[in-house]
Structure formats: structure tokens, C-alpha cells
Amino acid sequence: MREVAVIGVGLTEFGELWDKSFRQLIAEAGSKAIFDSGIGAREIDALYVGSMSAGRFIGQEHVGALVADQAGFSHMHIPAIRVESACASGGLAFRQGYLSVASGINDIVVVGGIEKMTDVTGNAASDILATSMDQEWETFFGATYAGIYAMIANRHMHEYGTTREQLAQVAVKNHANGALNPYAQFKRPIELKSVLNAPMVASPLGMFDCSPLSDGAAAVVLCSMDKVKKYTDKPVKIIGSGQASDMLPLHGRDSLCTFEATVYAAKAAYKQAGIQPKDVDVAEVHDCFTIAEILAVEDLGFVKKGDGGKAIENKITTLDGQIPVNTSGGLKAKGHPVGATGVAQIAEIVFQLRNGADKRQVKDARIGLAHNIGGGGASCVVHILEAMKK
Amino acid sequence: MREVAVIGVGLTEFGELWDKSFRQLIAEAGSKAIFDSGIGAREIDALYVGSMSAGRFIGQEHVGALVADQAGFSHMHIPAIRVESACASGGLAFRQGYLSVASGINDIVVVGGIEKMTDVTGNAASDILATSMDQEWETFFGATYAGIYAMIANRHMHEYGTTREQLAQVAVKNHANGALNPYAQFKRPIELKSVLNAPMVASPLGMFDCSPLSDGAAAVVLCSMDKVKKYTDKPVKIIGSGQASDMLPLHGRDSLCTFEATVYAAKAAYKQAGIQPKDVDVAEVHDCFTIAEILAVEDLGFVKKGDGGKAIENKITTLDGQIPVNTSGGLKAKGHPVGATGVAQIAEIVFQLRNGADKRQVKDARIGLAHNIGGGGASCVVHILEAMKK
Numbered sequence: 001m002r003e004v005a006v007i008g009v010g011l012t013e014f015g016e017l018w019d020k021s022f023r024q025l026i027a028e029a030g031s032k033a034i035f036d037s038g039i040g041a042r043e044i045d046a047l048y049v050g051s052m053s054a055g056r057f058i059g060q061e062h063v064g065a066l067v068a069d070q071a072g073f074s075h076m077h078i079p080a081i082r083v084e085s086a087c088a089s090g091g092l093a094f095r096q097g098y099l100s101v102a103s104g105i106n107d108i109v110v111v112g113g114i115e116k117m118t119d120v121t122g123n124a125a126s127d128i129l130a131t132s133m134d135q136e137w138e139t140f141f142g143a144t145y146a147g148i149y150a151m152i153a154n155r156h157m158h159e160y161g162t163t164r165e166q167l168a169q170v171a172v173k174n175h176a177n178g179a180l181n182p183y184a185q186f187k188r189p190i191e192l193k194s195v196l197n198a199p200m201v202a203s204p205l206g207m208f209d210c211s212p213l214s215d216g217a218a219a220v221v222l223c224s225m226d227k228v229k230k231y232t233d234k235p236v237k238i239i240g241s242g243q244a245s246d247m248l249p250l251h252g253r254d255s256l257c258t259f260e261a262t263v264y265a266a267k268a269a270y271k272q273a274g275i276q277p278k279d280v281d282v283a284e285v286h287d288c289f290t291i292a293e294i295l296a297v298e299d300l301g302f303v304k305k306g307d308g309g310k311a312i313e314n315k316i317t318t319l320d321g322q323i324p325v326n327t328s329g330g331l332k333a334k335g336h337p338v339g340a341t342g343v344a345q346i347a348e349i350v351f352q353l354r355n356g357a358d359k360r361q362v363k364d365a366r367i368g369l370a371h372n373i374g375g376g377g378a379s380c381v382v383h384i385l386e387a388m389k390k
Numbered sequence: 391m392r393e394v395a396v397i398g399v400g401l402t403e404f405g406e407l408w409d410k411s412f413r414q415l416i417a418e419a420g421s422k423a424i425f426d427s428g429i430g431a432r433e434i435d436a437l438y439v440g441s442m443s444a445g446r447f448i449g450q451e452h453v454g455a456l457v458a459d460q461a462g463f464s465h466m467h468i469p470a471i472r473v474e475s476a477c478a479s480g481g482l483a484f485r486q487g488y489l490s491v492a493s494g495i496n497d498i499v500v501v502g503g504i505e506k507m508t509d510v511t512g513n514a515a516s517d518i519l520a521t522s523m524d525q526e527w528e529t530f531f532g533a534t535y536a537g538i539y540a541m542i543a544n545r546h547m548h549e550y551g552t553t554r555e556q557l558a559q560v561a562v563k564n565h566a567n568g569a570l571n572p573y574a575q576f577k578r579p580i581e582l583k584s585v586l587n588a589p590m591v592a593s594p595l596g597m598f599d600c601s602p603l604s605d606g607a608a609a610v611v612l613c614s615m616d617k618v619k620k621y622t623d624k625p626v627k628i629i630g631s632g633q634a635s636d637m638l639p640l641h642g643r644d645s646l647c648t649f650e651a652t653v654y655a656a657k658a659a660y661k662q663a664g665i666q667p668k669d670v671d672v673a674e675v676h677d678c679f680t681i682a683e684i685l686a687v688e689d690l691g692f693v694k695k696g697d698g699g700k701a702i703e704n705k706i707t708t709l710d711g712q713i714p715v716n717t718s719g720g721l722k723a724k725g726h727p728v729g730a731t732g733v734a735q736i737a738e739i740v741f742q743l744r745n746g747a748d749k750r751q752v753k754d755a756r757i758g759l760a761h762n763i764g765g766g767g768a769s770c771v772v773h774i775l776e777a778m779k780k
Contacts, residue, residue, distance in 0.1 A: 001494070023526070047635075055445050055521050059529065062476040062522035062638065065768035069524075069638040077654040079633035080769070081482060084472045086452040092471060096486070103493025104391070131445050132452035134459075136413070139449065243469035245437075248452065248459040264467040378455035379470070 001102040003225035005235035006385065008037025009347040014216035014335030015185040022058050022116040023070045029217035029340075030071050030112055037221035038231040045106035047073065047080040050093030050113040051339035056128045058116050067112060086132035087288060089113065090218065090342025091372030091381030095241050097222050098383075102238075107224045113343030114217040125213050129338070132375045134249035145288070146210055148250060148376045150202035153291035155256040157204070162294065162309035164204050168195035169312045170290035171208045171332055177319060178329025180360040183344075185214050185335030209290040214335035218343035220350070233388075236353045239367075240275070240384035242268030248378045257306075259377035262299035266371070269382040270301075273367075277301030280323060280384070281365040282352045284345035286373035287330040293317075296371055297325060300382070319360060327352060327360045342372035342381060353387035391492040393615035395625035396775065398427025399737040404606035404725030405575040412448050412506045413460045419607035419730075420461050420502055427611035428621040435496035437463065437470040440483030440503040441729035446518045448506050457502060476522030477678060479503065480608065480732025481762030481771030485631050487612050488773075492628075497614045503733030504607040515603050519728070522765040524639035535678070536600055538640060538766045540592035543681035545646040547594070552684065552699035554594050558585035559702045560680035561598045561722055567709060568719025570750040573734075575604050575725030599680040604725035608733035610740070623778075626743045629757075630665070630774035632658030638768045647696075649767035652689035656761070659772040660691075663757075667691030670713060670774070671755040672742045674735035676763035677720040683707075686761055687715060690772070709750060717742060717750045732762035732771060743777035 010032025012025050020028075026049075034041060047068050055061040064080035073080075085092040090113030097111040117125050130139045133148065156162045172192050178184035190208060198206035228235040244264035247253050253260070270276065277300060285300065287293035294308030302323050303311045311317055317325035328334045328348035331341060349368035351357040370383045400422025402415050410418075416439075424431060437458050445451040454470035463470075475482040480503030487501040507515050520529045523538065546552045562582050568574035580598060588596035618625040634654035637643050643650070660666065667690060675690065677683035684698030692713050693701045701707055707715035718724045718738035721731060739758035741747040760773045 021526075053445050053451050055443050055518075056451075058525065059521050060525040061443050061446075061474060062765050062768065064475055065635050065638045065764060066524070068635040069768070074635060074637040074642075074768075077634040077636060077650060080475075080635045081486065081633075082474045084451060084474055085454055085470075096471065099493070099495055100489065103489070103495060105489055105493060128445075131449050134456070135448065135450040136411075243471075244467040245455050245458040245464060245470045246467060247464040248455045252464075260467060374455060375452050378452065378459070378464075 002104055003237060004098055004101045004222055005225050005228050005237045006220050006346065006350050007223045007228055007232045007235050008033045008221035009350045010036055010219045011183045011344055011347050012217050013183050014214045014337060016118045017215040022114065025116065025215065025217040026067050026112055026114045027070050029219040030110060033110065033219035033221050039108055039221060043108050044078060044110055046078055046100060046109045048093040048097040048109060048111045049082045050089035050342060051082060052084055052086055052089045052115060053128050053131060057120060085379045086374035087338040088342055088372045088374030088379045088381050089339040094343055094346055094383065095243055095381050098238055098241055101222050101224050107227055109222050110219060111222060111343060112217060112219040113340040115337035115339040116215045117213045117337060118215050137249040146202040146205055149289040149291055150205045152256050153204050156291060156294065159257055160306035160309065166309035166313050167204065167209055167290040168192055170287060170293045171195045173312065173318055174287060174326050174330040174332040177327050177360055178333025181329050181334055184329040184333050185212055186333045205289055211288045211331035211336040214337040216335060216337035216340045218340045218347050220343060220346055234354045235388055236350045237386045238383060239386045240269035240273030242266060242382045244380050246378050250376055259295055259299055259373065259380060261377055261380035262296060262371065265380040265382040266300050269384050273384040275367065279367055280369045281367050282327060282362045283323060283325050283369040284328060284348050285325055285371040287326055287332050288336060293325065300371060324362045327357065327362060345370040345372060346383065349385050353385055392494055393627060394488055394491045394612055395615050395618050395627045396610050396736065396740050397613045397618055397622045397625050398423045398611035399740045400426055400609045401573045401734055401737050402607050403573050404604045404727060406508045407605040412504065415506065415605065415607040416457050416502055416504045417460050419609040420500060423500065423609035423611050429498055429611060433498050434468060434500055436468055436490060436499045438483040438487040438499060438501045439472045440479035440732060441472060442474055442476055442479045442505060443518050443521060447510060475769045476764035477728040478732055478762045478764030478769045478771050479729040484733055484736055484773065485633055485771050488628055488631055491612050491614050497617055499612050500609060501612060501733060502607060502609040503730040505727035505729040506605045507603045507727060508605050527639040536592040536595055539679040539681055540595045542646045543594050546681060546684065549647055550696035550699065556699035556703050557594065557599055557680040558582055560677060560683045561585045563702065563708055564677060564716050564720040564722040567717050567750055568723025571719050571724060574719040574723050575602055576723045595679055601678045601721035601726040604727040606725060606727035606730045608730045608737050610733060610736055624744050625778055626740045627776045628773060629776045630659035630663030632656060632772045634770050636768050640766055649685055649689050649763065649770060651767055651770035652686060652761065655770040655772040656690050659774050663774040665757065669757055670759045671757050672717060672752045673713060673715050673759040674718060674738050675715055675761040677716055677722050678726060690761060714752045717747060717752060735760040735762060736773065739775050743775060
């Protein structure tokens with residue numbers, strides 16, 4: 001396997017972007033990433049795109065061909081591969097693009113992630129998201145994601161004494177970070193009491209425990225390490241990649257308090273990188289609900305199983321904590337255009353490792369981790385990146 | 391790149407399978423392929439699944455995790471990757487699985503393709519298929535696939551003198567082949583006059599010029615060549631793989647009479663295989679409409695551009711012709727569960743190269759080609775396979 005680096009990143013602002021189309025969003029993120037990388041468009045060997053449900057959100061399948069066309073690549077006739085793994089579609093696209101360069105099939109690839117979620121009305125967005133749960137065993141019976149994660153939260157509170165306040169603190173922290181991120185959907189801090197007093201969605205999760213519906217796109221350019229010098233002196237190396245699956249519905253799993261897909265994906269990524277969880281300086285984790293961040297910091301090994309609630313309470317994961325988590329604002333405050341999220345996480349890690357994250361910069365960040373979950377934990381992709389030594 | 395072989399294939403019957411669910415279909419195809427290969431389930435490193443629009447056809451995204459779970463692999467936590475490229479989703483899944491083994495990332499992978507299209511009512515299936523055209527420039531204005539391919543047919547007739555009878559002869563040939571295929575949706579021959587007198591769908595394409603809506607699944611097991619001896623003495627080697635894209639809507643292309651995605655994908659596959667079109671003994675090509683087969687035999691280089699009509703008239707592509715095309719019955723008679731088609735084409739080529747295609751066996755077939763198109767030609771995947779020498 002060859003070494004591979006991220007040499008360019010691009011993001012649109014996340015939010016309810018009613019004045020921008022799906023095509024405009026992916027073109028904006030893609031062209032920013034290509035410009036940032038310094039490559040010429042003709043040097044691109046292939047395109048990978050993550051999108052969860054463009055077929056339902058905007059009535060468009062065949063997303064790979066659309067993006068190749070919209071990017072102006074259609075005359076180059078390059079392979080365009082769309083992958084889907086629910087909310088981990090972006091992370092999966094990144095992994096497929098990475099593996100294609102690592103294995104020598106491609107030298108330079110562009111990886112994009114996109115979702116346009118706010119052009120539908122009523123309950124449609126929730127219904128569409130619910131297609132990534134188990135349709136026969138969960139969705140059909142009325143389960144929602146808030147409901148599923150509420151069950152997980154209740155069990156975690158029961159098993160480990162995690163409190164409502166600890167859950168709420170995750171939202172407070174991520175909004176504080178999002179306030180420092182120009183790309184974030186919610187660029188304002190919130191107070192603990194606002195989270196605690198917000199309308200209940202599915203007990204114990206209130207409105208501020210849930211990530212929003214969002215439009216947005218993200219893109220990165222990957223390049224074989226032996227060719228990066230031509231383009232940049234700040235390549236960010238991918239040193240670990242892991243992917244794993246689990247039972248789709250919750251009912252068959254051994255525990256509601258751990259996502260084994262995270263555990264297995266992380267194990268593979270740490271092993272490849274040759275590092276321990278304690279070596280990670282900054283992490284973007286999948287906080288679709290506040291409880292999901294608590295599970296993630298445990299399953300990734302940053303703290304012991306059951307200590308996720310205490311970790312947030314003790315400020316271990318804040319911007320100046322021991323292991324800053326979701327410096328971008330996370331899915332909670334940055335927004336969660338599902339197919340874009342995994343790629344946007346990589347972009348934030350790259351900003352941090354290039355020392356370019358401005359007011360949310362983690363001091364001396366050298367190793368970063370991105371953790372992207374599909375659905376209720378049935379899929380997970382974990383990547384570990386490293387800044388170039390000076 | 392390592393050498394890779396197909397060591398097992400499995401198919402469900404194609405058709406209107408109202409008594410079988412999505413899960414049952416993929417489990418049936420997958421377990422047949424695994425049984426045929428002789429591997430143990432625990433030897434599988436990863437799973438690749440092609441499905442075009444399970445999200446709209448059955449309300450289920452996150453198809454990779456679903457299939458891993460349904461196959462009983464969830465406890466193994468292996469990576470499960472769903473790819474989508476409209477009607478080329480199956481071929482794309484095969485290519486991704488192939489590349490993952492060729493590059494050394496995996497040793498053994500299972501590739502599945504599936505679509506369940508007949509559980510929706512009214513015009514829903516056509517509407518869902520139309521999501522893989524250009525939503526803004528084609529679908530929104532009422533274009534249908536029959537309409538798009540009818541435009542192509544009209545232009546081909548205008549440019550090259552292709553006739554209505556020649557189009558109809560493609561359907562007659564493929565039904566004759568389908569009658570010999572136990573997996574086919576339509577197991578009966580049809581007469582030329584039936585095709586010519588069938589209700590018009592979009593002039594000049596009548597009902598029998600169009601492939602049907604179908605349910606079905608297909609699966610194959612891929613193995614690194616250096617490990618196949620443990621499992622089989624009839625491995626079928628993948629000697630060429632190519633993928634290309636083109637402008638999504640028809641209006642921007644230089645010509646309606648050629649799919650450049652086919653030309654580029656074929657070029658890459660021929661180059662890798664080190665062969666010429668004349669070396670191919672048997673081919674499965676993407677005949678979603680009769681005109682599509684005529685374009686394909688030209689674009690793949692079996693005959694000169696414009697001679698596709700004459701080729702069918704002169705019986706060059708019949709079972710005992712110079713280059714038998716769609717011995718399975720093709721999409722036209724075997725059926726076209728869109729996500730399954732690309733994988734099912736590979737299965738037919740494997741049957742042929744193993745000398746196991748029974749009454750539709752092509753004598754001394756040694757090299758086979760599979761050609762899978764997405765949408766109106768904006769994506770194409772071509773594979774070339776070779777039988778082991780005795």
C-alpha cells in the first residue's frame with residue numbers, strides 16, 4: 001500500500017440553503033478543494049461521491065455521473081463512483097478514494113460528499129432518514145432516529161449513571177465550537193438551561209440534543225505521497241483507515257451502549273496507524289445526537305466504557321481539553337447534510353493539522369481522527385490523519 | 391495488481407417475484423454463490439452491493455449494512471460497501487470488488503446486485519427509473535427512458551439506415567436465448583411480427599423493444615488467483631476492467647449514435663486484457679432497449695459504427711453466430727432488475743466460460759465480455775473474463 005495524503009479541501013457553508021441547488025453545492029465544494037490543492041482538473045483519475053438519498057431528497061439517482069458532468073469532467077470520461085452507507089456515505093467515499101490511491105489504481109482522486117435535505121416539506125425528511133434504519137423491523141413500526149437514540153441514551157443512563165445534564169453539555173460544547181466555525185449552520189453558543197428546557201423530542205433527548213437537517217457539500221483531493229511535492233508543502237497524511245458493519249436493527253445486538261462497528265473500525269485504523277487512542281490530538285466524531293458523542297468517545301477508546309458522561313462534565317473534550325472533540329461544532333452545530341458529513345469531518349481535521357483552524361485551532365495538533373456512523377450504528381468508518389513533520 | 395478470479399456465482403430467477411422479499415432474494419443469490427465457490431463464510435473479507443434505488447423501490451437505504459446483516463455476516467463486522475450507478479450499479483459493484491482484490495486490500499470478496507422493482511404501483515417504477523436521467527434537464531420536462539432511447543433509435547435509423555425490422559430482430563434473438571435460460575423472466579421465443587405489431591411505447595420502440603421491470607438478485611465470489619486452488623479447478627480469470635462516464639443528459643453529447651462511456655470503458659478493458667474485440671467469444675451487453683444492443687455491438691468494436699443493424703440481420707450475434715451476444719436472453723428476455731443486471735451478466739459469462747451454459751452454450755468459449763450501462767449512457771462498466779486453459 002502506498003502512502004496517501006490529503007492535499008486540498010473545500011466546503012460550502014452548511015445550513016438551509018434554499019437558494020443553492022444540489023449541483024451548485026457540489027461544484028462549489030469541489031472547485032474549492034481543487035483550487036486549494038493546486039492540481040489541474042486534467043490530472044484527476046477518478047471521482048468518488050458519497051450521498052445517502054439524493055434519490056428521495058431531490059429525485060436524482062446516478063449521482064456519480066451527475067457530479068462528473070457538473071464538475072465539467074464529463075469530457076474526460078473518468079470513472080465516477082457513488083457510494084452509500086446512510087450517514088456514513090461521506091466517510092465511505094473517502095475510504096474508497098483513499099484505498100484506490102493507496103493500492104496504486106489511481107494517483108489523484110477527488111472525493112465529494114453532499115446532501116440537499118431541506119427542499120422537502122412536512123415529515124418527508126424524517127421519513128427519508130428512516131429508510132436507513134431497518135425498514136422491516138424498525139421503520140415500518142414507526143421507529144425514528146430520535147426514538148432509537150433515546151433508547152440508547154436511556155440504557156446508557158441506566159447502566160452508567162449518565163445524566164441529562166451531561167448529554168446537554170455535549171450540545172453546549174459543540175455550539176461553542178460551532179460559533180467559531182464560519183462554515184457552521186449554527187454559529188452561536190447556547191446555554192445549558194436552553195438545552196435542558198428545550199421541547200422534548202424523544203425522552204431524554206430534547207430539540208438541542210438532535211443535529212439539524214442541513215444542505216451542504218464537502219470535497220477533498222487525495223494524492224499519492226510520492227507526487228505531493230509538486231502541489232503542496234502541507235500535505236496531511238492518511239495513516240489509518242477502518243470500516244466495519246453491525247446488525248442493522250438494534251434488537252439483535254448484545255448491547256445498546258456500544259457500537260461494535262465503531263470498535264472494530266477503530267481497531268483496524270489504530271492498528272494500521274500504529275498508534276493508541278491517547279495519541280490522538282483532535283477528533284471529529286459522529287454526534288447526530290448528544291448520546292452518540294458519548295458513545296463515540298468511549299468506543300474510540302478516549303475514555304473507558306461508561307465514562308463518556310463524566311468526560312464531557314470534566315471538560316476533557318472541550319477545545320482546550322485533553323482530547324478536543326468536534327472542534328468544528330460537530331453534526332450538532334456545524335450541521336449534518338448526511339452524505340457530506342464524513343468528508344466535512346476530514347476537512348476539519350485537515351484544517352487542524354495544517355494549523356489553519358483559526359479561533360478553534362487545537363495547539364500543536366499532529367494526529368487527528370474522524371469517525372463517521374451510518375444509521376443507528378450498523379456502519380462505521382474511522383480515519384486517522386497525521387500532519388507532516390517540519 | 392494481482393490476478394483475480396471469479397470462483398462462484400449465484401442467481402435467483404428473474405421476474406415478478408411478489409412472494410419473495412428484497413432480503414430473501416439477496417440471501418438466495420449470495421448463498422448460492424458462496425456454496426458454488428466452496429469458501430467458508432468466515433473467509434470473506436468484504437461485501438460489495440450494487441443497487442440503484444432501493445430507497446425508492448422498497449424504502450430502504452443503507453443497503454450494504456442490510457445485506458451484511460441478512461447474510462449473517464454482521465457478527466463478522468466486515469466492511470459492506472453499497473455502490474450506485476443507475477442500471478450499471480451491479481457492474482460497478484463488481485469492479486469495486488475486483489479492484490479491492492487486485493490491489494491486495496482483500497483476498498476474498500462477495501459482490502451482490504439486487505433490485506426489487508415490482509412492488510410499486512402505477513407509474514411509480516418509471517418515475518423511479520427516471521431519477522437516473524438528468525433530473526433538472528430531462529426528467530423534469532417529462533422525458534422517459536423509452537423516449538430517450540427512441541430519440542437515439544431515430545437518429546441511428548437516419549444516419550445509418552437501421553430499420554425497424556433490425557431493431558425487432560434483436561428482441562427475437564434475445565427471446566430465443568432467454569427460452570433456453572432457466573433464470574430468465576421470459577422463457578419463450580417470440581416472432582418478428584409480434585414485435586413489429588406490439589403496442590407502440592415511443593416510436594420506433596414498441597413494447598417488445600423494451601426490457602421489463604423485474605425483481606431479482608445475483609452474486610459472485612471473487613478470489614485472489616494465488617488462493618483459488620483451494621476452492622476450485624474452474625476459476626474464471628478477470629483479465630480486463632474499464633469504467634467511464636459521460637455527460638449525464640443527452641443534449642450536450644457530440645453524437646446520439648455512440649455512447650462514449652462505452653468506447654472509453656471498453657478501450658481500458660481491452661488494453662488491460664491485451665486483446666482485440668475480435669478475440670471475444672461471447673458477450674453480454676446492455677440491451678435495455680433493442681437499439682441499445684445495436685449501439686453496444688458497435689461501440690464495443692464487434693462491428694463498425696453503423697453496422698449494428700446489419701449485424702443482427704446477418705445473424706452475426708446469434709447463438710451460433712460469429713460473436714454470440716446476450717446468450718442469457720439479455721435484459722430484454724432474462725429481465726432487468728437494474729442493480730442486479732451487471733452482476734448477472736458476469737454470472738452468464740462465467741457459465742459460458744466454464745462450459746456450463748447447457749442448451750445456450752457457446753462452443754469453445756474462452757474469452758467473454760460483460761457490458762453494463764448506467765442511464766442513457768452516462769456511465770459504463772466493461773469487464774473481460776477468460777477461462778482457465780486446460
